[in-house]
Amino acid sequence: MPPAVDTIEGFDITVNGLRVASRVTGTAPAGEERTCAVPLFGGENEIEIRGYNAIGQTTETLHLARPGTSALDQRGTLYVVSIGVDDHPNFGQNLKFAGADARAFQQMLVAKAGPLHTHVKSIVLAKDGDAPPTAAKIEQALAELANAGPNDTIVLFLAGHGVNDEPDYLFLPTDAKANGKVFDRSTVVPWEALQTAIETRKGRRIMLVDTCHSGNAFNARLIKDAADASIAVYAATDAETLAQERPKLGHGVFTYAVIEGLKGGADVSKDNVVQAEELSAYVSNLVRKLTDDS
Numbered sequence: 001m002p003p004a005v006d007t008i009e010g011f012d013i014t015v016n017g018l019r020v021a022s023r024v025t026g027t028a029p030a031g032e033e034r035t036c037a038v039p040l041f042g043g044e045n046e047i048e049i050r051g052y053n054a055i056g057q058t059t060e061t062l063h064l065a066r067p068g069t070s071a072l073d074q075r076g077t078l079y080v081v082s083i084g085v086d087d088h089p090n091f092g093q094n095l096k097f098a099g100a101d102a103r104a105f106q107q108m109l110v111a112k113a114g115p116l117h118t119h120v121k122s123i124v125l126a127k128d129g130d131a132p133p134t135a136a137k138i139e140q141a142l143a144e145l146a147n148a149g150p151n152d153t154i155v156l157f158l159a160g161h162g163v164n165d166e167p168d169y170l171f172l173p174t175d176a177k178a179n180g181k182v183f184d185r186s187t188v189v190p191w192e193a194l195q196t197a198i199e200t201r202k203g204r205r206i207m208l209v210d211t212c213h214s215g216n217a218f219n220a221r222l223i224k225d226a227a228d229a230s231i232a233v234y235a236a237t238d239a240e241t242l243a244q245e246r247p248k249l250g251h252g253v254f255t256y257a258v259i260e261g262l263k264g265g266a267d268v269s270k271d272n273v274v275q276a277e278e279l280s281a282y283v284s285n286l287v288r289k290l291t292d293d294s
Contacts, residue, residue: 008051008058013038015045015072019202020150039150042069076151076203078113080122081141082106085133085160090177090187098159099126099133101210101255105157108259117153133160135173135187142197152203156194159255162211168192171211198231209235210254232276234258234283249290257286 013021013036020039038047045066050059084102086095106124114120123141125133148154161172163183169191170183177184198205234254249256258279260266266274266282 007053009053010051011036012050012052014048014050015039015150016041017046018072018150018204020072022200022202039072040064040066040070041072042066072151074151075117075153076149077119077121077153078110078117079145079148079152079154080106080109080120080157081145081155082109082122082124082126082129082157083133083138083141083159084124084126084129084157085172085174086127087174088161088172088176090175093161095160097249097251097255098210099128100250101159101252102126102133102157103129104251104259105159105208105255108262109155112262113153113155133173134175135189138171138173138189139193142193145197145201148201148203150202153206154198154201154203155206155208156198157208157210158194159210159252162209204232206232207234208255208258209233210252234280253287253290254283257283257290260286 011021011034012019015038021036040047043065045064046061047064048059048061050057052058082102082105084098084100086097086099088094102124103126106122110120110122121144123144124130125137125141127133131137142156145154145156158171161176163170163172165183171189171191171194172183173187173189175187177187194207198207251259261279261282262274264274265286266278268278268282269275
């Protein structure tokens with residue numbers, strides 16, 4: 001008797017790493033077919049179809065060529081959510097440059113990447129930003145990302161305090177509250193909310209995380225989850241490293257390096273395009289230099 005095959009509950013579809021269909025719902029029992037319209041790039045296309053259910057997921061990949069160009073070759077709307085939290089009046093442990101980081105990153109990205117897109121929708125949640133970085137405002141901003149389409153770009157920037165709370169990672173808004181070491185969950189942003197906000201969206205998705213509280217404020221699951229969902233993630237800290245601020249720079253070291261890299265410092269090939277690998281190497285090297293490998 002052949003082994004039982006569980007019903008697939010939904011699908012994610014990417015084309016050349018670009019999410020074009022997210023959480024396509026509707027069951028597909030074993031032996032039955034589902035159809036879904038998939039946009040393609042002009043030229044070669046690698047299509048990845050990931051089926052999932054409560055048990056796990058399965059992936060199939062196929063390759064197709066499309067002559068000419070298509071709408072997917074164009075860049076639509078650039079969505080930027082830039083969050084920087086300096087002040088935590090309920091329990092102290094304030095920062096000096098998280099807000100400045102968020103404002104500077106948004107300004108630089110809109111100036112550099114905005115002209116490559118047909119529209120720009122951005123918000124800065126920070127002191128002297130568009131709105132204060134409260135838990136409610138962050139939740140509202142993340143909800144707006146649901147409007148992104150397949151040829152849009154989502155960039156989420158986070159600067160502030162992050163902590164590990166048992167198995168969970170928490171980002172701390174300015175109104176975060178804690179009773180001792182126990183955080184009021186209605187006043188913090190768990191990683192699951194951040195992950196869902198970007199993982200389930202369509203288009204190009206990029207996340208930059210500059211959180212400092214302790215070297216322990218790093219969860220290896222963040223990087224794995226992001227890689228599994230084809231999200232580009234740049235993080236300031238690993239399990240052994242403390243994200244650092246430098247008064248002379250007026251920014252956190254990580255954010256300063258990212259901004260300098262995107263301004264052109266990371267364009268090693270001198271083709272006026274900063275590739276993901278170039279930015280990663282540039283940021284890593286500059287952070288080491290600025291911190292003397294500390």
